[in-house]
Amino acid sequence: IDGKATAQQLRDNIAAAIDTLKQQHNLQPGLAVVLVGEDPASQVYVRNKGRKTLEVGMNSLEFKLPAETSEAELLTKIAELNGDPSVNGILVQLPLPDHINETAIIEAIAPEKDVDGFHAVNSGKLMNGEQGALVPCTPQGCVMLAKQHLGDNLSGKHAVVIGRSNIVGKPVSMLLLQESCTVTVCHSRTRNLAEICRQADIIVAAVGRPLMVKRDWVKPGATVIDVGINRIDAEDGKTRLVGDVDYHEAAEVAAGITPVPGGVGPMTIACLLRNTLVASCLQNGVELPDSV
Template sequence: MNIDGKQAAADLRAELAVEVATMQAERNITPGLTVVLVGEDPASQVYVRNKVKQTRDIGMISNEIKLADSTTEEELLMTLASLNNDASVHGILVQLPLPKHINEQKIIATIAPEKDVDGFHAMNSGRLLNGESDALVPCTPQGCVILAKRHLGDDLSGKHAVIIGRSNIVGKPVSILFLQENCTVTIAHSRTQDLPAICRQADILVAAVGRPEFVKADWVKAGATVIDVGINRIERDGKNKLVGDVDFADVQDKCSGITPVPGGVGPMTIACLLKNTVAAAKNYG
């Protein structure tokens, strides 16, 4: 069966809308998110539009700062310093990727940790590792765990979660989140020996490698839950198509549940961004 990320995201947004209304009524605080977009990357522009719309739909304040591709690193740093000092801004998101002349790590490190709703700042990574409740957790990993629970129930204790990919954005943080759910966790990567055999051990298989239709049916244990993080554009039958890191057609009959691409993890990523912004406003507003 498909694990419906669109419906899960809609349910989470509905919960957040109630929280926002409560904060407005009880504390006179409206969570505010500012998204900074540098350059004219078409995919980034689509992502930002979706984030801005969904933020406003649940009653939050959403601002967008568009900067030219020629913007210098120093100019971007000054913009972030201003947002860090603006009490009406509870969440700051710099849309990645940035132009090549700008150091992404330096930019991420400049965002105030309490406003880092992407959850990429080293301070939030450390808080996540330490299990601190006020950590702002990267959005895609949060979404992966929510979707796994939606299919399997809230208690994931004892499940074996295998993560393919060790990035700071998905692989590492999602492994920590599954550990916090009392799963046994294996992180697999490009140097892993006999990767298909490792994947066949998984009760929960998370694919986050950026390789289209990489995971095949013979990599998946019968009845496993498959969370596909990949978003890859390929050409098929003369048309551009969006596919995941899992060969959906090959795998869907082998597993008990799988997230489709599109319509799986993607919608949850934006919903969890809103969740982080509400949390930031609660904790630091």
Template sequence: MNIDGKLTAKILRVQLAAEVTELKARYNIQPSLTVIIVADDPASHVYVKNKVKQTQEIGMISNNIKLPSETTENHLLSLLKQLNNDDSVHGILVQLPLPKHIDESAIISAISPDKDVDGFHAMNSGRLFNGEAGALVPCTPQGCVLLAKQHLGEDLSGLHAVVIGRSNIVGKPVAMLLLQENCTVTISHSKTKNLPAMCKQADILIAAVGIANFVKADWVKTGATVIDVGINRISTQEGTTKLVGDVDYDAVFNKCGAITPVPGGVGPMTIACLLKNTLAAAKNSIQLP
């Protein structure tokens, strides 16, 4: 079966909208998200447009700051300092990738950890590693766990999760989240020996390698839950292009218990979890649980 990321994201947004309404009514606080985009990457602009639209739809304030490609690193750092000190701004997101002359790690580090709704700051990574309450967790890993729970239920205890990929954006944080859910977690990667056999042990298989159709049917245990994080554009025989994931969807579909499609799986959940983080940052600003 398909795990419907669009529907799950819609349900989450409805829940968030109700919490935003209550926060405004009881505490006179309206969560606010500021997104900064540098240069003119078309894909980034489409993604930011969707973020702005969904932010506004659930009653949050959305500020979109567009900067030219020649923007200096010092200018961007100065802008972040202003936003960090602005109490009306609860969440800050700098859309990646940045132009080559700007150090992404320096920019991420300059965002206040309390407003880092992408969850990339080293302090939030440390909080996640330590299992501390209040950590702002990267959005895609959050979405992966929520989608796994949609099929398997709230209790994932004892299940073996295999993560393919060890990035700081998906692989490592999703492994930490699954450990918090009492899963047994294996992180695999390009140097893992006999990767297909490793994957075949998984009750939950998370694919985040960025290679189109990488995971084959004989890598997947019958009945496993497969979460496909990949977004790869490939050419078709008709001369067009299409988006596919890291999993060979057609081959795996009839073998697994459930799988997220691409598109329509993890992608919509990433934006919904960004809004979830923004609400959490607003609550944290007045020390609400």
């Protein structure tokens, strides 16, 4: 299952929708990304997000704050962005330095601008199946990739989600329930995990354990969505990226499987851009184009 190609198609659709917004409503969605400190991985993510934001025709704002920035200073910056009508989406890059309370920061972002979908208001709307929720990007991408392989109708399929985090496991479970799947959520305390996985039509692996899901965990013909990004030692003394699924083993029996890298990862940024477009439309009372 080609995440790169699917993400490119979604970004193309978003770019076309933004062209329409500009022409018909004189609107240009704006995404503000706040980075505190100099974590190398976070810097790469922020740079990629900024580039992709500009490519689809959005306004990209980046705020890089020193690692010693206080929680109060960061809250002031968020309040400023909340009040800026040209900013439709706000993303504070995680992780934050230890002296800053991540929950307090997430909850300070206006729910209608919370394009990460982590605010309690958006989590609650997702749980209740309400319209207008901004849904976390990675889970949204997982469901899109499952549909890309299986078609839009996932009704009645048994989905097994490995992992119960607030970032992936719980929200992807809610999204799959909304698609009328039967959903089993597994985690570190689950007994007979391999046996449960073998019953699944769809496996979403989001547990952070490299190569955990083996060939005999996968029912022949199942669809496997691998969210894991783990760095392990390679034979040449370097390291390589692998997922939570042993790709080469599982690919022998799965009907479709996402690679790592190149699977769920590209979809996460594409869905962030989609959320920013959705937020802009909601804030301005404009209908979201059907193409996205």
